[in-house]
Amino acid sequence: MWSxxxxxxxxxxxxxxxxTHCYRMLGSVHDAEDLLQEVMLRAWRASGxxxxxxxxxxxxxYRIATNACLTALEQRGRRALPSGLTxxxxxxxxGPQRRLPEVTWLEPIPDALVDPAAIVASRGGIRxxxxxxxxxxxxxxxxxxxxxxxxxxxxxxxADLLETSAAAVNSALQRARARLATVAPAEDDLVEPDDPAxxxxxxxxxxxxxxxxxxxxxxxxxxxxxxxxxxxxSWFSGREEFGRFIRWVCxxxxxxxxxxxxxxxxxxxxxxxxxxxxxxxxxxxxxxxxTRSGVARNVVFGNPALxxxxxxxSTL
Numbered sequence: 001m002w003s004x005x006x007x008x009x010x011x012x013x014x015x016x017x018x019x020t021h022c023y024r025m026l027g028s029v030h031d032a033e034d035l036l037q038e039v040m041l042r043a044w045r046a047s048g049x050x051x052x053x054x055x056x057x058x059x060x061x062y063r064i065a066t067n068a069c070l071t072a073l074e075q076r077g078r079r080a081l082p083s084g085l086t087x088x089x090x091x092x093x094x095g096p097q098r099r100l101p102e103v104t105w106l107e108p109i110p111d112a113l114v115d116p117a118a119i120v121a122s123r124g125g126i127r128x129x130x131x132x133x134x135x136x137x138x139x140x141x142x143x144x145x146x147x148x149x150x151x152x153x154x155x156x157x158x159a160d161l162l163e164t165s166a167a168a169v170n171s172a173l174q175r176a177r178a179r180l181a182t183v184a185p186a187e188d189d190l191v192e193p194d195d196p197a198x199x200x201x202x203x204x205x206x207x208x209x210x211x212x213x214x215x216x217x218x219x220x221x222x223x224x225x226x227x228x229x230x231x232x233x234s235w236f237s238g239r240e241e242f243g244r245f246i247r248w249v250c251x252x253x254x255x256x257x258x259x260x261x262x263x264x265x266x267x268x269x270x271x272x273x274x275x276x277x278x279x280x281x282x283x284x285x286x287x288x289x290x291t292r293s294g295v296a297r298n299v300v301f302g303n304p305a306l307x308x309x310x311x312x313x314s315t316l
Contacts, residue, residue, distance in 0.1 A: 001044075001047050002044075002047040002048075007043075007044060007047060011040065011043060011057070011061060014057065014058055014061050015036065016113070016114065016115040016116075017115035018036055018039060018065050019032055019033070019113055019114075019115070020109075020113075020114050020115045020126065021065055021066070021146065021151075022035045022036055022039070022065055022068075022069055023109050023114075023126075023131070024125070024142075024150070025066070025069035025070075025073070025134075025139075025142060025143065025146065026069060026072065026076075026079070027078070027079035027106045027107065027132070027134070027135050028079060028104075028106070028107045029107050029109040029110070029113065029309055030107065030305075031072070032109070035065075035068055035072060036065075039064050039068050043061060043064055046064070062147075063161045066143050066161060069143070070139050070140065070143065076104065077104055078104075078135040078136065079104050079106040079107070079132075080103060080104070080105060080106060080132075080230075081105070081106050081132050081228055081230060081299065082233050082234065082235040083226065084135075084183070085103070086233060088226075088235055088236055088237040088238075088241070089235060089241075090241075092236050092242075092244040092245035092248055093244060093245075093248050095245075095248060095252075096229055096232035096234050097232065097233065097234040098232065098234060099231050099232050099233075100231060100233050101231065103230075103233075105230040105231055105301075105303075106128070106131065106135065106230070107301065107303075107306070108128060108263040108264055108268070108285060108287050108301055108306070109126070109263060110261065110262065110263055110310045110311070111262040111263065111264075111265060112262075112310075112311065113309075114126055114264075114265070124187075125146075125149075125150035126265045127187065127264050127265055127266060127289075128263070128266065128289075128299060129184060129185050129187055129289070129297075130184065133180050133183045133184035134146070134180075136179060136180075136183045137179055137180070140172060141173075141175055141176040141179070144158055144162070144172040144173050144176060145172075145173060145176040145180070148169070148173050149173070149177075155169045155170055155173075187296075189292045190289065190290065190291055191290045191291060191292060193262055193265070193266060193267045197292070198290045199267075201220055201290060201294070201295070202260070202269070202288065202290065204216070204220055205217060205220050205288075205295065206258040206260075206269065208220065209246070209256060209258060210255065210256055210258060212250040212255075214243055214247045217243065218240075218242070218243040220294055220295055221242055221243070221294050221295050222239065222293050222294040222295060222296050223238070223239050224238060224239075224296070225237075225238065225239050225294065225295055225296055225297065225298075226242070226296070226297045226298070227241075227242045227245060227246075227298050227300070228298075228299050228300070229284075229299075229302055230299070230302065230303075231302060231303070232302070253273050254273060254274065255274050255280075256271060256272065256273050256274075256280075256283075257272040257273075257280045257316055258270070259272070259312065259316075261285070261310055261312065263285065263287045263310075264287060266287055266288060266289065266290075267287075267290055268285060268286060268287045269285075269286045269288070270282070270284075270285055270307065270310065270312050271283045271284045271285075271300075272315070272316050279315050280316040281304075281314065281315050282304040282307040282312070282313075282314045282315070283302070283304065284300045284301055284302045284303070285303070285307070285310060286298055286299065286300045286301070287301070
């Protein structure tokens with residue numbers, strides 16, 4: 001068995017990419033953090049049996065992590081977003097409807113926890129829409145697609161990891177691609193978080209929201225803009241409906257403060273709202289899809305527990 005120092009030297013460089021892998025598989029940053037600890041414990045216990053002639057440390061760790069994810073997924077349903085469960089609501093002025101505590105919702109992941117190489121090499125492989133689409137795949141198809149398409153492993157390597165044949169891997173990949181094509185939204189003309197045009201657009205969105213200037217905010221939206229708000233089932237599609245809901249919000253709550261952050265390789269905002277005592281309190285983490293023609297989607301995660309994961313204070 002390896003010493004503590006040797007274990008850290010061998011496994012340490014791979015922890016963030018394993019965290020990213022677990023998140024893609026599970027769709028939850030909290031579950032991924034918990035499972036990564038289990039993966040490290042399994043690796044520690046098995047370190048005495050590790051044979052570098054059979055696999056590199058990275059491949060060995062991915063085998064442990066993938067199998068741990070597959071085992072975890074046997075007892076769990078898929079994580080969802082409201083738009084994956086029902087059609088858009090038609091009356092924004094009634095507010096968010098049907099909070100569903102029994103649904104296990106998708107979660108965002110802060111960029112600080114993601115392997116930097118994953119963002120540089122394939123930002124699309126960590127985007128919220130892609131991770132949401134992955135949830136529609138059976139667990140083994142999900143693993144095959146991630147390993148082959150995102151991590152660019154050879155079919156023979158994936159077959160060895162999953163203890164199957166290369167033909168079975170290629171067959172699973174074809175089925176996964178076909179399924180993904182039916183559920184993954186097109187994300188064309190995206191603006192990356194570091195793009196000056198994207199930063200300027202989000203700055204103007206923040207200014208408009210904090211001033212409750214809904215007319216200015218609407219001008220920043222695409223015609224087909226989408227707003228969804230887990231854990232509420234209702235979501236809204238179209239610039240007019242998006243704006244009407246924001247207007248409804250601004251007449252009932254506020255003032256608001258918005259703090260820039262990043263999630264899933266995308267621009268994001270941490271929203272704080274005054275609870276009536278002058279103290280802005282954690283409300284939601286909002287992940288944006290921004291294109292050259294405006295904001296295409298805002299997913300508002302109304303879970304203040306995410307603020308701890310993002311390293312954000314609960315009050316301002």
